[in-house]
Amino acid sequence: MGQNEPLLSIQHVTKEFYGNVVLRDVCFDLREGEILGLVGENGAGKTTLMSICFGMPVIAETGGFQGSISVDGQETHFSNPFDALDAGLGMVHQEFSLIPGFTTTENIVLNRESMNPSVLNNVFGDRMSVLDRKAMRARAESAISKLGVKLDPDMLVSEMPVGHKQFTEIAREISRSKTKVLILDEPRSPTGSSSSATAVSSRM
Ligand SMILES: Nc1ncnc2c1ncn2[C@@H]1O[C@H](COP(=O)(O)OP(=O)(O)OP(=O)(O)O)[C@@H](O)[C@H]1O
Numbered sequence: 435m436g437q438n439e440p441l442l443s444i445q446h447v448t449k450e451f452y453g454n455v456v457l458r459d460v461c462f463d464l465r466e467g468e469i470l471g472l473v474g475e476n477g478a479g480k481t482t483l484m485s486i487c488f489g490m491p492v493i494a495e496t497g498g499f500q501g502s503i504s505v506d507g508q509e510t511h512f513s514n515p516f517d518a519l520d521a522g523l524g525m526v527h528q529e530f531s532l533i534p535g536f537t538t539t540e541n542i543v544l545n546r547e548s549m550n551p552s553v554l555n556n557v558f559g560d561r562m563s564v565l566d567r568k569a570m571r572a573r574a575e576s577a578i579s580k581l582g583v584k585l586d587p588d589m590l591v592s593e594m595p596v597g598h599k600q601f602t603e604i605a606r607e608i609s610r611s612k613t614k615v616l617i618l619d620e621p622r623s624p625t626g627s628s629s630s631a632t633a634v635s636s637r638m
């Protein structure tokens with residue numbers, strides 16, 4: 435990748451929902467180390483644009499979009515968010531996607547848990563591995579300290595103040611080793627306040 439090649443490039447993106455045009459010919463580039471803020475009133479189309487970048491199913495289900503999205507110079511055709519994660523995008527959604535009955539640590543490493551093999555592996559295979567809680571906690575603590583905030587790794591999400599939930603979501607995204615571009619869709623206003631901003635930042 436060249437020094438000046440954008441990490442994320444949005445070119446001529448137009449999106450309509452059943453004839454209602456919500457994005458018209460949107461273009462922008464994001465380069466390594468940049469933070470870009472998108473500001474717009476409620477309904478301006480911020481979430482829609484970020485959903486297009488991240489391959490959210492709602493976009494395909496409502497007729498797709500026009501224009502192109504490239505990551506690291508490669509045009510993307512994500513059919514779902516897992517493809518976007520694989521390509522190095524992370525997204526913190528406007529609505530929470532944490533599991534309330536799990537702790538900070540469990541939510542941060544969810545689906546990427548550290549495992550220890552057990553003797554039962556020989557007979558029953560990898561499914562009998564046990565969670566390596568020490569390693570999981572260390573990974574969660576490393577992501578939390580990268581963020582520079584104070585979070586209790588053992589607190590249940592259901593018992594957290596709202597700000598801590600938001601940081602937990604961000605920690606989960608930056609703890610993925612592949613993440614190059616992080617999309618934050620109004621991470622400070624999950625209840626839909628009147629001031630709206632969405633940020634896209636790269637390689638934190
Ligand atoms: N699934 C959908 N079907 C039909 N219309 C939709 C859908 N999702 C969004 N819209 C419409 O698209 C427009 C842009 O919505 P979007 O949620 O992207 O705005 P936003 O800038 O994120 O707003 P907010 O600040 O309230 O989060 C709105 O008019 C909304 O009603």
Ligand SMILES: [Mg+2]
Pocket residue numbers: 480481482528619620
């Ligand atoms: Mg929104």
